[in-house]
Amino acid sequence: MNDPTPAGVVAPTPIRIFDTTLRDGEQSPGCSMTPQQKVVMARALAELGVDVIETGFPASSESDREAARLIARELRAPTLAVLSRCLPADIEASARALEIAANPRLHVFISTSPLHREHKLRMSKAQVLEATAACVAQARRHVDDVEFSTEDGTRTEREFLAEVIGAAIAAGATTINVPDTLGYTTPDEMRALFAFLIETVPGARGVVFSAHCHDDLGLAVANSLAAIEGGARQVECTVNGIGERAGNCAMEELVMALKVRGAWYGADTGIDTRRLVPTSQLLSRLVGMPVQRNKAVVGANAFAHESGIHQHGMLRHRGTYEIMHPEDVGWPDSKMVLGRHSGRAAFSHRLRALGYALEDAQLEQAFAGFKALCERQRVVEDRDLEALMHGDVNGE
Numbered sequence: 001m002n003d004p005t006p007a008g009v010v011a012p013t014p015i016r017i018f019d020t021t022l023r024d025g026e027q028s029p030g031c032s033m034t035p036q037q038k039v040v041m042a043r044a045l046a047e048l049g050v051d052v053i054e055t056g057f058p059a060s061s062e063s064d065r066e067a068a069r070l071i072a073r074e075l076r077a078p079t080l081a082v083l084s085r086c087l088p089a090d091i092e093a094s095a096r097a098l099e100i101a102a103n104p105r106l107h108v109f110i111s112t113s114p115l116h117r118e119h120k121l122r123m124s125k126a127q128v129l130e131a132t133a134a135c136v137a138q139a140r141r142h143v144d145d146v147e148f149s150t151e152d153g154t155r156t157e158r159e160f161l162a163e164v165i166g167a168a169i170a171a172g173a174t175t176i177n178v179p180d181t182l183g184y185t186t187p188d189e190m191r192a193l194f195a196f197l198i199e200t201v202p203g204a205r206g207v208v209f210s211a212h213c214h215d216d217l218g219l220a221v222a223n224s225l226a227a228i229e230g231g232a233r234q235v236e237c238t239v240n241g242i243g244e245r246a247g248n249c250a251m252e253e254l255v256m257a258l259k260v261r262g263a264w265y266g267a268d269t270g271i272d273t274r275r276l277v278p279t280s281q282l283l284s285r286l287v288g289m290p291v292q293r294n295k296a297v298v299g300a301n302a303f304a305h306e307s308g309i310h311q312h313g314m315l316r317h318r319g320t321y322e323i324m325h326p327e328d329v330g331w332p333d334s335k336m337v338l339g340r341h342s343g344r345a346a347f348s349h350r351l352r353a354l355g356y357a358l359e360d361a362q363l364e365q366a367f368a369g370f371k372a373l374c375e376r377q378r379v380v381e382d383r384d385l386e387a388l389m390h391g392d393v394n395g396e
């Protein structure tokens, strides 16, 4: 594919993938996991090659504390993060849960938007600033790697957001995460916000900026890409996009957007993309939530073609109707689904694959039988074609 490369983009920029399937993803209704299930999933995430795994919220439950400890005992390579509110007791619980981790990260957050300050925290701007500095400093006394998040950051007054982030950096935060907690932002706003913060906050160039986008308007992936354009170098996401309400930025979609349009974004995630589908299926089995068929990249229909025009094109050149190879994301192959919309090309191709080489007249007759069958059933499988060829259909 010929992507127009924007001026100035030269070498791929590494983008850190921070996976929060086991924390924000697990907060999705019906998606809670046992500590043992989290260990299984964490192994798969490590194999996939994510940079950071957020394993839970230790102050919230014994199950989260146990999961954090079990994962820390087993996985040495990726950075392991846990979440805390800006509360001393939360941060102590998190520090204890990661005591044995090889690469621990404490992730602390506080709400910054007017609505959250007034109705949730009941705190003034000055109190939020004070709490930010205190909790980041407390976390830094335990570990060198501290991430700070401004909950509802995208609905916060820009100048105040910059002030809070400045206080977090001054107190020792090494990653600054600006969540679009409500999935409210648009890509233009996101790009501009990150560019503004990186440009204006003192010390911003010495830390990693991170995007954390929710999908309430279906914009989580687009907003994450826009944040990268604005200067973010870490993206937080979940497998299958699970998460609060409409979910989080879907990892498989973000990673493939960066890979397929790599020249445009000039970014590289280092993810083993062939493990995307197996990891998606593993999560789906663990939490018992099916992946919608038309889900990009990992849905059963993502590489399935039914219409005659598309199948004809695919048989001539895969690039006519596919922008990525199914094998590159972990599917065995593309699927040619035979149904009411299919044409002769795909029908005869499938028959040849099953060992039937028909003359033109025979093919016409068989095709008429196939079309009649399609009026009665949505999808025609190989066994139906065998029956058709042996005259078992329609009682012939």
Ligand code: KIV
Pocket (backbone or CB within 6 Å): 024, 109, 149, 150, 151, 152, 177, 179, 180, 181, 182, 212, 214
């Ligand atoms: O969506 C959000 O704001 C969050 C933070 C707690 C990181 O999940």
Ligand code: ZN
Pocket (backbone or CB within 6 Å): 024, 179, 181, 212, 214, 244
């Ligand atoms: Zn979130």
